[in-house]
Every structure is written in C-alpha cells, then in structure tokens.
Amino acid sequence: MTTSENEVEELKRQNAVLKARMKTSENVMEELKKENTDLQSRVTASEDKSTVLETRMTTSENEVEELKIQNADRPKVAFSLGLTDAGQIGPFNTDITLKFSKVITNFGQVYSPTTGLFTAPVRGAYYFSFNLMDNRSNAWRDVHLYHNDKRVLWSANYSANSYESVSNSLVLQLEKGDVAYLVLRAGDSVYDDVNDYTTFNGFLLFPL
Known part of the structure; x- marks a missing residue:
C-alpha cells in the first residue's frame, strides 16, 4: 500500500471516529433537551401549584377579614x-x-x-x-x-x-x-x- 493510500485510510478512520463522537454528542444533546423539557414542565407545574396556593391563601385571608368585620359589627349582648x-x-x-x-x-x-x-x-x-x-x-x-x-x-x-x-x-x-x-x-x-x-x-x- 502506498503512502497516499495509507493517508486516505487514516483520514477515513479519523472521520469515522469524528462521526461516532458527533453521534454521541447528538444523543447527549437530545437527552439534555428531554431533561430540560421535563424540568420546564415540572417548574411550570410547581408555578401553577404555587399560584393555586396563593389564590387559596388570599381567599382565606379575605374570609378571615370578613369574619373580623362581621364579628366587630355583631352586637355584644x-x-x-x-x-x-x-x-x-x-x-x-x-x-x-x-x-x-x-x-x-x-x-x-x-x-x-x-x-x-x-x-x-x-x-x-x-x-x-x-x-x-x-x-x-x-x-x-x-x-x-x-x-x-x-x-x-x-x-x-x-x-x-x-x-x-x-x-x-x-x-x-x-x-x-x-x-x-x-x-x-x-x-x-x-x-x-x-x-x-x-x-x-x-x-x-x-x-x-
């Protein structure tokens, strides 16, 4: 085999290695995208729960204030x-x-x-x-x-x-x-x- 042929084979080998590494990187990237999507969904769900809790807390606080007003207005007899x-x-x-x-x-x-x-x-x-x-x-x-x-x-x-x-x-x-x-x-x-x-x-x- 000539030197040129050897060089071509080496380049082919290196190219195959690069392709394999690229494929691995792409797989890692896809996995990271999935994890990021899952994380975003969990964050969104958590934010939704937080919003619900804040709404319930606000409602409870309003009810407490209303009861205080009613109790203050109620005659003491x-x-x-x-x-x-x-x-x-x-x-x-x-x-x-x-x-x-x-x-x-x-x-x-x-x-x-x-x-x-x-x-x-x-x-x-x-x-x-x-x-x-x-x-x-x-x-x-x-x-x-x-x-x-x-x-x-x-x-x-x-x-x-x-x-x-x-x-x-x-x-x-x-x-x-x-x-x-x-x-x-x-x-x-x-x-x-x-x-x-x-x-x-x-x-x-x-x-x-």
Whole structure:
C-alpha cells in the first residue's frame, strides 16, 4: 500500500471516529433537551401549584377579614343576674315582674334592674335560662317567662321541703325592641341571698 493510500485510510478512520463522537454528542444533546423539557414542565407545574396556593391563601385571608368585620359589627349582648340579698320575696296578691337587682354581667346594657325587662337591641335568636329558689315548705313554685305580653314558658313544681328550686331555659326569636322578663305567680315567693340561688341569664345567639 502506498503512502497516499495509507493517508486516505487514516483520514477515513479519523472521520469515522469524528462521526461516532458527533453521534454521541447528538444523543447527549437530545437527552439534555428531554431533561430540560421535563424540568420546564415540572417548574411550570410547581408555578401553577404555587399560584393555586396563593389564590387559596388570599381567599382565606379575605374570609378571615370578613369574619373580623362581621364579628366587630355583631352586637355584644349577654347578661347574668342575681335577684337580691334580702332573703324571701313574696308571696304577693298579684303576679309580679321579678326585678333582678344584682347585675353580675350586662353586656350591651340590655337588662334593666329598674323595670325587670330585657330589651332586644337587634332582631335575632336569644337564649334565656333561669333558676328560682323558694324557702317555703308545702308550697308551689311557679314562674312564667314572658315575651312582650305573651307567656311563652310556665315552670312549676310542688315541694314538701324548703329550699328547693325550679329551672328552665329556651330560645326565643325577638324583634328589635321586644322585651323578655320573668313573672312570679300570685301567692308564691322566691328566695335569694349572697349565694345567688335565684338567677336570670340570657345572650344573643345570632342576629337574623
């Protein structure tokens, strides 16, 4: 083989090596492109998730702010009362409205110890409860809860023993300006002292 032929063969060999290296580089390039495409897809998906989370976070923050506003605007209405420190009240010849003179709490100033009336500041659902003790033996214990001029609850029991009580509770729908109060029936009495045996409580559940 001549020198020229040898040189040609060498060039062919080198060219084959270059082609092989080029092919390898192209394969590496394609693999990198695939990896880059996959990475871009993952980044896009992550960005989408981040956007969704940001949207949900913004929505939650807005809801919290709205609840804060609603809570700030909601009337603060609640009372808890004791009747007296004077002992036995009654019996009387007629029904009387009980006037609870010991104000434990009176948020919103909704209960008047002077009149014995709770006055609703807003239309809503209100919860009321009471406990009344009588220190007489062999006597009825009768108390009525009124809504405006309508009796909505009559609680009574008869006991041969002294120092027994009657309790009850209910929820009323009241309009703004409506009143609720407790009435002691004629012929009955009620007892209270520093131990707060006789109490009247109420609060606004929610406006309507």
